[in-house]
Amino acid sequence: MQKKVACSFPDEVLEHVFSFIQSDKDRNAVSMVCKSWYEIERWCRRKIFIGNCYAVSPRMVIRRFPKVRSIELKGKPHFADFNLVPDGWGGYVLPWIAEMAGAYPWLEEIRLKRMVVTDECLELIAKSFKNFKVLVLFSCEGFSTDGLAAIAASCMNLRELDLRDSDVDDLGGHWLSHFPETYTSLVSLNSSCLGSDEVSLSALERLVGRCTNLRTLRLNRAVPLDKIANILGRAPQLVDFGTGTYGADLQSDVFSSLAGAFSSCKELRSLSGFWDVVPAYLPAIYPVCSRLTSLNLSYVTIQSPDLVKLLRHCPSLQRLLVLDYIEDSGLEALSSSCKDLQELRVFPSDPFGEEPNVSLTEQGLVSVCLACPKLQSVLYFCRRMSNVALVTIAQNCPNLTRFRLCIIEPRTADFLTLEPLDVGFGAIVEHCKDLRRLSLSGLLTDRVFEYIGRYAKKLEMLSVAFAGESDLGLHHVLSGCESLRKLEIRDCPFGDKALLANAAKLETMRSLWMSSCAVSFGACKLLGQKMPRLNVEVIDESGPPDSRPDSCPVDKLYIYRSVAGPRFDMPPFVWTMDEDSALQVS
Amino acid sequence: MSKPIEHDYIGLSEQPLPSMEKSSDTNDKKNGLRLKDTELRLGLPGSDSPEREDHVQNVLSLKSFVSGSKRGFSDALDGGRKWVFPGGSGGGSEGLFSPRRSGNNNGGNDLSEPDSGLDGSVSKDGAAHKPLVVQEKKSHVGNTAPASNRAQVVGWPPIRSFRKNTMASHPPKNDDDDNAEAKLGSGCLYVKVSMDGAPYLRKVDLKIYGSYKELSSALEKMFSCFTIGQCGSHGVSSRDGLSESRLIDLLHGSEYVLTYEDKDGDWMLVGDVPWEMFTNSCKRLRIMKSAEAIGLAPRAMEKCKNRI
Numbered sequence: 001m002q003k004k005v006a007c008s009f010p011d012e013v014l015e016h017v018f019s020f021i022q023s024d025k026d027r028n029a030v031s032m033v034c035k036s037w038y039e040i041e042r043w044c045r046r047k048i049f050i051g052n053c054y055a056v057s058p059r060m061v062i063r064r065f066p067k068v069r070s071i072e073l074k075g076k077p078h079f080a081d082f083n084l085v086p087d088g089w090g091g092y093v094l095p096w097i098a099e100m101a102g103a104y105p106w107l108e109e110i111r112l113k114r115m116v117v118t119d120e121c122l123e124l125i126a127k128s129f130k131n132f133k134v135l136v137l138f139s140c141e142g143f144s145t146d147g148l149a150a151i152a153a154s155c156m157n158l159r160e161l162d163l164r165d166s167d168v169d170d171l172g173g174h175w176l177s178h179f180p181e182t183y184t185s186l187v188s189l190n191s192s193c194l195g196s197d198e199v200s201l202s203a204l205e206r207l208v209g210r211c212t213n214l215r216t217l218r219l220n221r222a223v224p225l226d227k228i229a230n231i232l233g234r235a236p237q238l239v240d241f242g243t244g245t246y247g248a249d250l251q252s253d254v255f256s257s258l259a260g261a262f263s264s265c266k267e268l269r270s271l272s273g274f275w276d277v278v279p280a281y282l283p284a285i286y287p288v289c290s291r292l293t294s295l296n297l298s299y300v301t302i303q304s305p306d307l308v309k310l311l312r313h314c315p316s317l318q319r320l321l322v323l324d325y326i327e328d329s330g331l332e333a334l335s336s337s338c339k340d341l342q343e344l345r346v347f348p349s350d351p352f353g354e355e356p357n358v359s360l361t362e363q364g365l366v367s368v369c370l371a372c373p374k375l376q377s378v379l380y381f382c383r384r385m386s387n388v389a390l391v392t393i394a395q396n397c398p399n400l401t402r403f404r405l406c407i408i409e410p411r412t413a414d415f416l417t418l419e420p421l422d423v424g425f426g427a428i429v430e431h432c433k434d435l436r437r438l439s440l441s442g443l444l445t446d447r448v449f450e451y452i453g454r455y456a457k458k459l460e461m462l463s464v465a466f467a468g469e470s471d472l473g474l475h476h477v478l479s480g481c482e483s484l485r486k487l488e489i490r491d492c493p494f495g496d497k498a499l500l501a502n503a504a505k506l507e508t509m510r511s512l513w514m515s516s517c518a519v520s521f522g523a524c525k526l527l528g529q530k531m532p533r534l535n536v537e538v539i540d541e542s543g544p545p546d547s548r549p550d551s552c553p554v555d556k557l558y559i560y561r562s563v564a565g566p567r568f569d570m571p572p573f574v575w576t577m578d579e580d581s582a583l584q585v586s
Numbered sequence: 587m588s589k590p591i592e593h594d595y596i597g598l599s600e601q602p603l604p605s606m607e608k609s610s611d612t613n614d615k616k617n618g619l620r621l622k623d624t625e626l627r628l629g630l631p632g633s634d635s636p637e638r639e640d641h642v643q644n645v646l647s648l649k650s651f652v653s654g655s656k657r658g659f660s661d662a663l664d665g666g667r668k669w670v671f672p673g674g675s676g677g678g679s680e681g682l683f684s685p686r687r688s689g690n691n692n693g694g695n696d697l698s699e700p701d702s703g704l705d706g707s708v709s710k711d712g713a714a715h716k717p718l719v720v721q722e723k724k725s726h727v728g729n730t731a732p733a734s735n736r737a738q739v740v741g742w743p744p745i746r747s748f749r750k751n752t753m754a755s756h757p758p759k760n761d762d763d764d765n766a767e768a769k770l771g772s773g774c775l776y777v778k779v780s781m782d783g784a785p786y787l788r789k790v791d792l793k794i795y796g797s798y799k800e801l802s803s804a805l806e807k808m809f810s811c812f813t814i815g816q817c818g819s820h821g822v823s824s825r826d827g828l829s830e831s832r833l834i835d836l837l838h839g840s841e842y843v844l845t846y847e848d849k850d851g852d853w854m855l856v857g858d859v860p861w862e863m864f865t866n867s868c869k870r871l872r873i874m875k876s877a878e879a880i881g882l883a884p885r886a887m888e889k890c891k892n893r894i
Contacts (some may be wrong), residue, residue: 082741083776088786139746163764165748193748299752349753351743381743408743441742465742490741570788 011036015044024049036457043067044585050074051485053091053115054535057564058099063370070134071100075115077513077558078463079488081139084515086541088571091115094124095569101128109134116140122147126154134160143192144169152178160188164218170196177203181210185559188216192273197222199244209234214540221275226254232261241265242296243273250280250379257315263287272296272321279306289313293340296321298347304330312337318374319343324360324381331364343377344368351381351408362389369393377402384415385442394431394580403428404439410466410491413443420444426451436483437464449473453480453518461486471498478502486511495553496523503531511560513541519557522550528577535562536577537570545575747776775865781809781842781873792865798857802844809873843879844869855879 018041021027025084031041038545047070061068075091078083093115100107109130125132137143145168151158152175179398185209199222208214214235223231223244232238255409258281262268268288277300292314297307298321299559302522307322308330317338324346326334334341346364350357362385369375375397385407394400414421421442428436429452436458436561440448446466451460468474475498477487487509493519506512506527512561523539524545528536538545539556566576594653749892788808795801844856848867856864856871 079741081746082744083747083789084741087788165746167747215827298749306732347745349742406743410739410742463744465744519646 011040014040018044022047035500044113046070047109048072052560052562053093053096054564054567055510055560055562057095060564062103066103066106067106068100069106070111071096071104071107071109072111072113073115074113077488077511078114078486079185079490079513079515080114083230084490086539086571086573089539089574090567090569090571092569093117094121095334097121097124097128106131107574108132109136111136112139112140114140114435117144117147117532118142119144119147119150122540123150126150129155130342131157133157135161136162137164137166138162138502139165139167141167145171145175145196145479145517149175149178150456152176152183153180156180156183157185158183159185159223160216161186162190166189166193168194170220172196172198172200174198174200174203176200176207177484179203179207181206181418183207184210184212186211187213188240189214190216190218190242191220192218194220194222196220199223201227205230205234211235212237217242218272221245221273224248225258225281229254229257229261232265236264237267238265239267240294241268241273243275244272245276246274246281247276247278248281250278255281256286258284259287261372266291268292268297270294270319274300276303277302282306282310284312285310290315293319294319298323301325301349307341309335310405314338314453315340317341323347324358325349328358328361328362328364328367331360334368335368339372340374341368341372342374345378345379346376348381348408357381357559362386365389366392369397373397374399376400378405379406381406381408383408384412385421385424386414386416387419387421387424387439388416390421391427394424394427398418398431399434400428401434402437403432403435404437405441406439407441411440411443412441420447422448422451426455429454429456434458437461440467441465442467444453445469446476449476453477456481458483459486462488464489464492466491468492468494471495474498475501478505487511487512489515491516493518496520498524499523503527504535506534506559507531507561509561511558513556513558516551517557520551521545521554524557524577525550529579532579533558533561533563535566538577539573540575541573751776777846777868777870779808779871779873781806782875782878784809786875790871792868797861798864801856805844805871805873841876842873843876844871844873845879 001265004454006196014037018027018030021030024047027041027045031038039107042064043066045065048061048065048068049072050061051074053073053075066162073093075093075097076089079085080089091114093112097110099122105128108131110132111134112532115137117137122143125135132151135151135155135158140163143166148161148163148168151161199220201223202222205227208217208231215238217231217235217238218240219231219242221244225243225246225248228243232241262285265288269291271285271288271292271294272506274297279302280521282302285315289310290313293316295311295314295317297310299305300323303325304327305328311317311320311330311334314339318340319342320334320338322330322345331346346360360382361381365380365382366389367380369392372397376399379402385405413419414424422445424437425440425444425448429438433455435456438452438456438459438461440463446469449468449472452462452466456462459481462477462481464487471494473492474489474492474494477484478498479502489512492514494514499514499519500523524536524538527534537558537560539552539558540554542555545554570576775799777792779788780792790801790804790808792801795804845853846856846864846868847853847870849869853872859867
């Protein structure tokens with residue numbers, strides 16, 4: 001037929017067409033059409049997302065995509081957030097920066113999550129990329145404010161510096177003064193994680209004053225309440241603001257200037273921070289509340305009535321993070337005030353207490369689900385749950401895409417019937433057809449996994465703890481969940497059988513984490529042997545697993561697909577199960 | 587060498603812990619098997635506890651490790667003992683919560699009952715003394731080892747470190763001041779530990795240790811691979827190597843000393859102040875070579891005097 005037509009399209013035209021295709025998935029699909037499309041696409045891909053930094057090597061990426069401007073990398077497994085991954089495990093970004101320094105001189109954006117970033121890395125970034133614009137370090141660690149100073153001093157085109165939740169060695173606020181006086185490009189600054197008591201307020205104020213494009217500013221705790229008015233006064237165009245400490249002795253002049261400053265911020269849509277809140281100061285934000293779409297009160301330790309008073313002023317709220325001080329009554333009030341709510345996160349104020357310290361139960365969540373039809377994303381910590389409540393939630397919120405429930409005491413049964421919560425979670429996966437992320441808790445048998453395998457066809461990430469009875473549970477998930485990318489399991493009686501029977505599935509996923517389960521060392525070796533494109537890593541701090549019999553279970557297991565082969569930056573307590581089944585050690 | 591441990595999750599095997607493997611008290615291993623930590627403390631906080639055997643089958647597991655808190659325990663627990671008997675568990679695995687069968691109500695639900703007999707010590711405002719109620723496992727004495735305190739389970743509930751540390755260091759203001767103090771000690775308190783010459787930092791949760799001795803031995807084990815210089819070598823010898831090589835006694839040792847940075851930013855020698863005071867003021871730890879630590883001692887003593 002007319003094959004010639006397709007081939008005679010000039011590359012530039014195709015490239016122009018491809019430039020409208022932004023999503024990674026679509027780009028990947030485009031590159032698979034034919035060789036010439038592959039070639040054209042790879043030369044014009046500007047943005048790369050690498051969900052596991054060990055799945056591919058920097059060199060491979062650079063070889064295929066020579067003109068990248070933006071890169072996003074993720075390092076440690078998610079459970080590292082909860083201290084399950086020992087220090088020194090890995091996730092070092094330096095090798096990437098070092099390679100990209102030479103290969104991508106025009107790199108503009110680096111976004112990292114759960115990676116180890118050193119001051120040396122930051123200095124290298126500052127030195128190597130002349131047009132550097134965006135640095136996002138999400139839950140990273142290993143660097144200090146000295147490294148930030150290097151970035152501030154050199155990156156004249158920096159737009160975004162976001163350190164959210166990172167563990168930074170904060171040596172004081174002087175790094176801010178390293179931004180030259182001529183520097184005005186800042187659009188977004190999130191330094192809320194910095195922990196030092198010192199902050200260079202004058203440098204901050206001057207910086208805010210001269211960066212007229214500033215849209216996001218999240219301060220750290222060290223910035224006192226009485227400075228907020230001054231800062232906001234210099235940046236009335238802010239859209240997203242995070243306070244520092246929001247407590248002080250009540251003084252009417254401070255209050256009125258604060259209220260005045262807030263009311264002049266007509267674009268403000270998102271508020272956060274609010275450490276050490278003094279309730280009397282909260283009304284200062286009332287002028288902006290009606291326009292707020294996002295509110296993070298998760299460090300606000302005030303009681304429910306005060307929270308409710310505030311929330312009644314926020315009818316446009318779409319996203320709320322709050323502590324369980326809100327209680328069932330407060331959530332009920334929320335559900336009547338905030339009909340547009342899409343995301344709710346309720347954190348525990350006293351997670352390690354033996355007794356509930358607040359009256360927050362499953363009822364709070366149910367009342368929100370009943371009244372807020374747009375609810376999509378839930379993270380909820382509570383101490384009791386029932387199947388009936390879960391079924392109600394499932395039936396009333398079929399649009400849920402993320403549902404994470406943490407019943408604080410492991411293996412807590414349905415408090416009404418004393419049965420497992422299988423049926424309840426089963427209802428969630430059955431009714432919420434677009435569910436992408438699910439975290440389970442409570443008393444659960446293999447049955448819940450049967451439901452998940454049967455219904456959760458769009459599920460991409462599943463977190464399991466203290467659940468299940470046998471390998472069958474794991475088998476249901478691995479054989480049934482077609483879209484599964486990340487599976488993390490702790491303290492479940494899952495062993496070798498399900499894992500080995502579904503070995504091929506693991507190559508279709510990003511990663512599998514299993515800790516305190518019953519997978520034997522022998523099975524790990526076998527898996528490593530048989531599946532060359534999987535990296536099977538055993539983490540065991542008590543000593544080399546081969547000093548024990550093969551039937552002994554391993555402490556922690558992390559399996560991920562990779563085209564880069566086994567890594568070589570492992571600490572002494574991580575062993576990779578290699579093809580030749582010899583014990584590989586870093 | 588340990589014999590193969592059978593993993594029976596319906597009822598954990600009654601094997602006592604192979605002392606070699608699981609007595610390593612790294613913070614990553616914390617769960618109910620921290621036998622040393624579950625000793626009944628008879629001395630004042632900060633004083634060393636008497637030596638214990640490795641496998642304690644029937645010990646009242648009072649966990650007063652959370653030394654910053656005021657948790658004690660109440661004998662009047664419903665008239666009966668609800669103490670957990672930390673028995674043995676398998677070798678590598680840490681799935682120590684025995685799965686409860688359906689209908690078997692667990693402690694979590696018990697606790698919410700107002701008439702659980704804890705009235706004297708528990709109130710919503712949280713009196714300073716919160717009893718450590720633990721699941722009763724009459725039928726599985728020695729079998730199971732659920733945590734005697736929720737905080738002992740690593741990474742559960744799943745709360746990010748940033749949030750935990752923020753809440754721990756700045757306790758919520760409540761009407762009840764006692765409660766604020768209790769909450770100060772709740773949860774965990776991760777501090778960084780660096781060692782001169784080590785390739786990376788570690789983090790330890792100070793709340794799991796009840797004394798300097800425990801902290802010291804935990805750190806020794808954590809960092810021993812660096813001092814012994816056996817980071818790269820594996821095999822049986824590295825395990826036994828722990829005992830024959832120089833186990834650094836960080837408190838009294840000659841080659842290294844353990845120091846800490848306190849809330850004021852000063853570096854002090856570890857061990858000079860009472861344990862509780864130490865955990866409340868320690869921001870980070872550093873294992874430094876003795877030669878560099880000269881001059882720390884006098885300051886520490888002075889500060890101590892000023893405080894007391």
